[in-house]
Amino acid sequence: MTNIPSVDLADFLSDDPSRKQKFINEIGNAYEEIGFVALKNHFLSDELVDNLYGEVEKFFQLPTETKKGYEREEIGGQRGYVSFGKEHAKGKKEGDLKEFWHFGQEVAPDANIEEDYPENVIVKELPDFNKTGMEAYRMLEKTGIYVLRALALHIGIDEHYFDHWASNGNSILRPIHYPPITSEPDNAVRAGAHGDINLITLLMGASAPGLQVQRRDGEWLDAIAQEDELVINVGDMLQRHTNNKLRSTIHRVVNPPRELWHTSRYSIPFFLHPRSDMKLNCLDECIDENNPKQYDNITAGEFLHQRLVEIGLIKK
Numbered sequence: 001m002t003n004i005p006s007v008d009l010a011d012f013l014s015d016d017p018s019r020k021q022k023f024i025n026e027i028g029n030a031y032e033e034i035g036f037v038a039l040k041n042h043f044l045s046d047e048l049v050d051n052l053y054g055e056v057e058k059f060f061q062l063p064t065e066t067k068k069g070y071e072r073e074e075i076g077g078q079r080g081y082v083s084f085g086k087e088h089a090k091g092k093k094e095g096d097l098k099e100f101w102h103f104g105q106e107v108a109p110d111a112n113i114e115e116d117y118p119e120n121v122i123v124k125e126l127p128d129f130n131k132t133g134m135e136a137y138r139m140l141e142k143t144g145i146y147v148l149r150a151l152a153l154h155i156g157i158d159e160h161y162f163d164h165w166a167s168n169g170n171s172i173l174r175p176i177h178y179p180p181i182t183s184e185p186d187n188a189v190r191a192g193a194h195g196d197i198n199l200i201t202l203l204m205g206a207s208a209p210g211l212q213v214q215r216r217d218g219e220w221l222d223a224i225a226q227e228d229e230l231v232i233n234v235g236d237m238l239q240r241h242t243n244n245k246l247r248s249t250i251h252r253v254v255n256p257p258r259e260l261w262h263t264s265r266y267s268i269p270f271f272l273h274p275r276s277d278m279k280l281n282c283l284d285e286c287i288d289e290n291n292p293k294q295y296d297n298i299t300a301g302e303f304l305h306q307r308l309v310e311i312g313l314i315k316k
């Protein structure tokens, strides 16, 4: 049982226009309401997911000193390792009870892209870590672009509008380790209530309990997906661009009950970001008399910078 609607990407990819439209309606309605769906028939194979989890668990088991050697504070942790407790939800002072890794975009040399992304950090101890991470990155990016096509049709803009912005975008794959809890955490939680920064998030790992999403009436619901489903939600950039038509739902990861404190939790979100020069200005299609323009104009790059300061990864 899950509290979030389940949708099937095979419907969108079908030759049957009514199945394609069914997918568009289901995901569009879900994103105007709860802001989350569980998606099956994405492009990640079970084998790739298993391999990635294997590599990620091995990485987080490395000695703390080794992991810290992969930390890149000068780029706000946008690549490599970010230590336990460093990131906090916007507006909260206690750090989240998590450590994580960031894989970023790798643009083909002939892609003719001006954007200059920081280099990925290579883990020397684990020969397959980076290769496996980037394979998953590609499959999640591909899945995400199809989801954005469905959303473009739902909004009433060209199906391929987002393709240019999302391909070679500033997306991040973030394997997270929430370690066992060893003492009373007071106000700290595994992940404090937040909205994601980016356009959409594709999450592997919501088959393990902990993730909760906030309904419009304030109620918190457990978001549990099937093993083979990705949980996909709208982030603040897309909410802003669609003038609140699509909802970036607040979510959090709660601490387990005391008898499970000794267990780790792993999850792997893919934060699909556009290129930094994408204008997030509210789309004309989403503005009318009843819903006037709610946000000032801003680019994705400017918005990201603001938020990285607000969550403690960049010092002003």
Ligand SMILES: O=C(O)CCC(=O)C(=O)O
Binding pocket: 176, 191, 196, 203, 205, 206, 211, 251, 252, 253, 266, 267, 268, 269
């Ligand atoms: O660990 C999870 O299930 C969700 C993590 C999350 O919401 C995030 O990193 O933005």
Ligand SMILES: [Fe+2]
Binding pocket: 194, 195, 196, 201, 251
């Ligand atoms: Fe999140």
